Amino acid sequence: MPDTPESYDVPPISVSPEAPKLKISDLPDVGEADVNGRPPSYTTAEDAELFSLPPSDLDSLTPLQTYEMNENFLSESVPDRPLIAPLAPMATLRTEYEGGSQLFVKQIDWLTKYGYAGIRRTRGDGDCFYRSLAFAYIESILLASDKALAVTSAISVLESTQSLLEQAGFDRMAFEDFYDCFVNLIKRVITPDNAGQLLSSSMLLEEFNMPEVSNSVVVYLRLLTSAHIRADPDSYIPFLLDPDTGELNDLQQFCISQVEAMGKEADHVQIIALSRVLKVNITVAYLDGRPHNSQEGKVDFLEFHNADIPGMNPVILLYRPGHYDILDKRNEEPLE
Amino acid sequence: MNSRSGNATALRRLMTEYKQLTSQGAPDGMFTAGPVSEDDFFQWEALIMGPKDTPFEGGVFPARLTFPSDYPLSPFKMRFDPPLFHPNIYPDGTVCISILHAPGDDPTMYESASERWSPVQSVEKVILSVxxxxxxxxxxxxxxxxxxxxxxDNRAEYERIVRQSIQEQLGL
Structure with a gap:
């Protein structure tokens, strides 16, 4: 584990300005390469034009413009990419940056050197944080040293969240299917399904590529995040910024338009809220192409840690401007 | 089963909503809603009573609800048949209301604070909004x-047209 900055127990006002989410100059793209490691190809003329802009032109764009440009790339890269891809070696990511920013290449090399050998990509559809987290969360239960304990703790936490959702004003009817879907996946880690099989990593991957299952889990996590923010307004109200305008939203508006709505990216507030309510430790590695004075190519790790669960590793996500994937010490899918 | 490509989550949810509506009924009996046929849970008909103290009072308005296969991730569509004369209803009868649009989906630039579609909305909540x-x-x-x-510009004439159309609809 590399050096990490302090962990944050409160919504980190001092941290938010450093969040590099809008800094995308020099960034080749954050779309996924296909499984063979070929760089992603973009076909429209507009794309080609934008990519050929020298960095100075990108620098002249306002943060909102760069953000929108990034969003456009992400949404255009959506259709034929899996919701969650199998583990791939970091080298596949490196290839994509070799013709672009050397800062990114150095940071990728830094991650590799510190043992982060693989990346599991998620589709850039605005749900990538929730989907990455959900997958990595269930996988961490699957890989826990004491699976039964991990499943029991997870389900205990989740059961208690149902009343939280009801207190937030959500009808049980409106969320129970999503809840059942999420909880059933976790139960299958120790309870055989109808075919007598326990959940394996490859089955988890398969489930997460079925939109119905995958999106149900994403919806539940969004509602959970929203319910937690609604239940603890004092902690969150000063940080509910509209990502487009930078202005403060009221609680209701923020929860409806930035949390509950599918396709809306998560920012620090959502990550903090979800890590707390789900009692899961999340570490985010920032692959942001920013020069680091102390150490060349160093990657900052932000920890959103709330729980001390023996035998469970934190979920580690890889952030690139506008997108989350899962970071892994393995570089390929485990053999089963 | 239905011929449309509805998935299991959508079907389960629609059945739950239907069950709840039939067992509890709508508040004050303001509307009824349910599938047009047992074979297709993705097409509903609703009958909406004209609210009191409005020109719609006394009328009963049929509307067709069409559900997408990824309901409730995506909202359904609602169309009055026959169309109603109303500022927020298209001439073809389709209802234009913020709660049937996801945030960011702004066909007519609603104010951002208005209520939006999310999977925690329901047929009942939408119809009450309508x-x-x-x-x-x-x-x-x-x-x-x-x-x-x-x-x-001419509220009285608007109300007259609405009332007249209700009477025509009833063959009066």
Missing amino acids: ISMLAEPNLESGANIDCCKLYR
Whole structure:
């Protein structure tokens, strides 16, 4: 584990300005390469034009413009990419940056050197944080040293969240299917399904590529995040910024338009809220192409840690401007 | 089973909503709603009572609800058949209301604070919103521009047309 900055127990006002989410100059793209490691190809003329802009032109764009440009790339890269891809070696990511920013290449090399050998990509559809987290969360239960304990703790936490959702004003009817879907996946880690099989990593991957299952889990996590923010307004109200305008939203508006709505990216507030309510430790590695004075190519790790669960590793996500994937010490899918 | 490509989550949810609506009924009996046929849970018909103290009072308005296969991730569509003369209803009868649009999906630039679609909304919540829309049109997101103008400039004539159309509908 590399050096990490302090962990944050409160919504980190001092941290938010450093969040590099809008800094995308020099960034080749954050779309996924296909499984063979070929760089992603973009076909429209507009794309080609934008990519050929020298960095100075990108620098002249306002943060909102760069953000929108990034969003456009992400949404255009959506259709034929899996919701969650199998583990791939970091080298596949490196290839994509070799013709672009050397800062990114150095940071990728830094991650590799510190043992982060693989990346599991998620589709850039605005749900990538929730989907990455959900997958990595269930996988961490699957890989826990004491699976039964991990499943029991997870389900205990989740059961208690149902009343939280009801207190937030959500009808049980409106969320129970999503809840059942999420909880059933976790139960299958120790309870055989109808075919007598326990959940394996490859089955988890398969489930997460079925939109119905995958999106149900994403919806539940969004509602959970929203319910937690609604239940603890004092902690969150000063940080509910509209990502487009930078202005403060009221609680209701923020929860409806930035949390509950599918396709809306998560920012620090959502990550903090979800890590707390789900009692899961999340570490985010920032692959942001920013020069680091102390150490060349160093990657900052932000920890959103709330729980001390023996035998469970934190979920580690890889952030690139506008997108989350899962970071892994393995570089390929485990053999089963 | 239905011939449409509805998935299991959508079907389960629609059955739950239908069960709840039939067992509890709508508040004050303001509407009824359910599948058109047992074979297709993705097409519903709703009957909406005209709200009191509005020109719609006394009328019963049939509407068709069409659900997408990824309901409730995506909202359903609602169309009055026959169409109603109302500022927020398109001339073809389709209802234009913020709660049937996801955030960011702004066909008529609603104010951002208005209520939006999310999977925690439901048929009941939407229809209740539509009923209050019948009583209080929102001129900022007009769907029938002529009707918007008339509503704004000559309220009495607007109300007369609405009442007349209800009587015509009933063959009076």
